[in-house]
Amino acid sequence: MDITDSPIQLNHMYNRKSNRKSNTYAEHKIFPYVIIKNLRMDLMDKVRNLAKSKNPEHPWLKMSDEEILKCAGI
Secondary structure (H helix, E strand, O other): OOOOOOOOHHHHHHHHHHHOOOOHHHOOOOOOOOOOOHOOHHHHHHHHHHHHHHOOHHHHHHHOHHHHHHHHHO
């Protein structure tokens, strides 16, 4: 859903994603006990397809799952 032209929805999304204690995005949290088994690795083909739809020459198309995770900072 594209909400770029809806300031109210953008504000709600920002508020949901913002951690009120440290004023940072939840994506910046470190979860030290998460391992690859905890991730939905079955979605990696979808990740590659989305990357390919944006750029048919995307470097992720030639990377292993682990290389993509590392490149994405996961």
